[in-house]
Amino acid sequence: MTQLAEAARRVPLNRDRVLEAAVTLADEVGIESLSMRRLAQELGVVPMALYKHVANKEELLDGMVDTLVSEIDPPVPDAPWKSAVRLRVLSARRALLRHPWARPVIETRTTTTPAVLGYMDGFVGMFLGGGLSVDLTHHVMHALGSRMWGFTQEVFDDSAGRDAGGQQSMPVEVRTAMAMQMAESYPNLFRIALAAAHDDESVVGSGCDDQFEFEFVLDLLLDGFERLHEQDWTSR
Known part of the structure; x- marks a missing residue:
């Protein structure tokens, strides 16, 4: 510096x-x-x-999020809506991987700046431009949630026992004892916990939200949105 x-x-x-x-x-x-x-x-x-x-630290953090937004690729002109949304979401995720501080800052913002509103408005525009109804788009935006920023809000936080750099700091014998206790008390959770190996280098924050898991859920959502659109789905 x-x-x-x-x-x-x-x-x-x-x-x-x-x-x-x-x-x-x-x-x-x-x-x-x-x-x-x-x-x-x-x-x-x-x-x-x-x-x-x-004006203060909070305004500084708000502005840092605005700077992050400026790094995200704009919607691709004339692209099919599913492709346009997918590309923009994955561009946001690349930005978060470049800036490890960004996810917790985004999660704690209480002020919605014009830059953030413009970013969200762009997503609505991609869905509406693809022919989705206003009704469906309203629900789609709720379902997309934090994924528009490139991360998934995890149900479980596995950061316990890790240091500030995300590396395991808990002794092996302690982790082994905890795993044995979990296997006995919560056998179903233990089975799925062992079912997949995650790429820690592609995780945004903590948890199982690596690149494969993120794209798996994103594609499920986009396919579901498309199916509802084709069925002329309405909440009424």
């Missing part, structure tokens, strides 16, 4: 530069270590200089 600080002293500060620097810093040190004071140090300015461009 030394080069960034040197460049910041030469170029006047603006909101875009603050957000880009925050994204870079969070990529390097993690979202937990990102603070207004540390960001100011990296930019070579006093903390008060940042508040001319972002």
Whole structure:
């Protein structure tokens, strides 16, 4: 970040530069270590200089999500709606894999910025442009949920026993004892837990949400949406 600080002293500060620097810093040190004071140090300015461009830490995080949105590919013109939606979702997932901090930040946002509204509006436009009814599109957006951002909200959190880098920190003997207890108490859950090996390098966050699992569910949803559209489905 030394080069960034040197460049910041030469170029006047603006909101875009603050957000880009925050994204870079969070990529390097993690979202937990990102603070207004540390960001100011990296930019070579006093903390008060940042508040001319972002009112507080929450507005900074909102802006970082906006920066993430700008990295997501726009809808492909004239593509069939299923392909257009799939491509945009997978582009969002690639952005999240580049920025490990992004998922927890997205999940904790309470303010919907114009950039986020525009991103969501684009999805609605792809469905409506593909001929889906307003009624069906309303329910489709609820079903798609967090997947429009490129991740699945897991039912179970398997982050317990892992360090900040996502690696197992629990001793092998403890994990073995816990597995034996689970096998005895919850045999059905234990069977499916052993049924598949997941690619940890392609997981966004924690859980089983690796690339294969994510695309498996995404394709099931898109096929289901298409079938309902062809059947002229209505909620009324």
